[in-house]
Amino acid sequence: SQTIHQWPATLVQPVGSPLSLECTVEGTSNPNLYWYRQAAGRGLQLLFYSVGIGQISSEVPQNLSASRPQDRQFILSSKKLLLSDSGFYLCAWSSPPRRGTLNTEAFFGQGTRLTVV
């Protein structure tokens, strides 16, 4: 069965410090990978998504970046955190669509609650 791991679960970082959040998926190959941010009382904002190694699409211009060094590894980074980067970050994966299958369900990791102080 497929599983998704995201860590750390919580993180408190000072303004200006770097960030690295990691997400790995097991039990599947060539997944679509996503990073979402959920600010308090707001929806799920898509930050980055990737359909393959080294292929990253950015949805929102900001001081965050993402990388996919391996097929099932997705990393969210920042060189210098801002107060506005605080939020709940969710990694997710979905199977790439295949002819004859109709399931594009997204499976979420447990999330990382980031507080920038």
Add this chain to the structure above:
Amino acid sequence: GENVEQHPSTLSVQEGDSAVIKCTYSDSASNYFPWYKQELGKRPQLIIDIRSNVGEKKDQRIAVTLNKTAKHFSLHITETQPEDSAVYFCAASYYFGNEKLTFGTGTRLTIIP
């Protein structure tokens, strides 16, 4: 790109009554519309989805309707129960296109016992 709007942002209904959440989308190419439920402190999980080749889908107390012409879709929960209390998100994507899911802003549903 796709823009999904969701209403209302909060909804309170008496236990046993029905709840309806509505979403609109902007990209006419979108053809996959899932709904996710996020309980407090937990990750979002898929509860039902609908594709553009059907107008309605039902799963026990939950149903979704889709109006492609008007570009809106709705979630209907009947006979609500306390465990239905959660944040619900609608989403849209272009299956066999870029597949990225664009979410609405969420609806906090509270079931009043």
